[in-house]
Amino acid sequence: xxxxxxxxxxxxxxxxxxxxxxxxxxxxxxxxxxxxxxxxxxxxxxxxxxxxxxxxxxxxxxxxxxxxxxxxxxxxxxxxxxxxxxxxxxxxxxxxxxxxxxxxxxxxxxxxxxxxxxxxxxxxxxxxxxxxxxxxxxxxxxxxxxxxxxxxxxxxxxxxxxxxx
Numbered sequence: 001x002x003x004x005x006x007x008x009x010x011x012x013x014x015x016x017x018x019x020x021x022x023x024x025x026x027x028x029x030x031x032x033x034x035x036x037x038x039x040x041x042x043x044x045x046x047x048x049x050x051x052x053x054x055x056x057x058x059x060x061x062x063x064x065x066x067x068x069x070x071x072x073x074x075x076x077x078x079x080x081x082x083x084x085x086x087x088x089x090x091x092x093x094x095x096x097x098x099x100x101x102x103x104x105x106x107x108x109x110x111x112x113x114x115x116x117x118x119x120x121x122x123x124x125x126x127x128x129x130x131x132x133x134x135x136x137x138x139x140x141x142x143x144x145x146x147x148x149x150x151x152x153x154x155x156x157x158x159x160x161x162x163x164x165x
Contacts, residue, residue, distance in 0.1 A: 052153030057146060058103050060086040060096050072153050073117075091118050102149060114156065 046053055052069030054062050063083050086092045098115045
């Protein structure tokens, strides 16, 4: 009789645990779908933004860049999935120095700083001014933390044209 009662209790507990596991799985699937939708929405917003957005690590490697950022850097042929290095390109040296300085200081003015990049393309003349607004995010893991910064790039000539209008 005791063995039968014990097995009955074990089967009730197993049924309760399996029901709880099934509910957790449904919740996880719903959360995964919401996360997937949010990622698609974020990607769409970044692709359609007129301002450039780049994610850069401490070594000067661009991990992600939207089409506007690639256009401002005169790199429209690099796909959004490709990462590339800011170092080694003479025209981007002021930008590399600004990123290094920002990582060294650990903060950035809220209004941003102006960085003048020489124009590489032959269709425009004169320097192009980009306004950088940088915010830092850091991984909280203790193993191998890697620092990233997010750069928001605006062409000041476009901003000034909007102000005049």
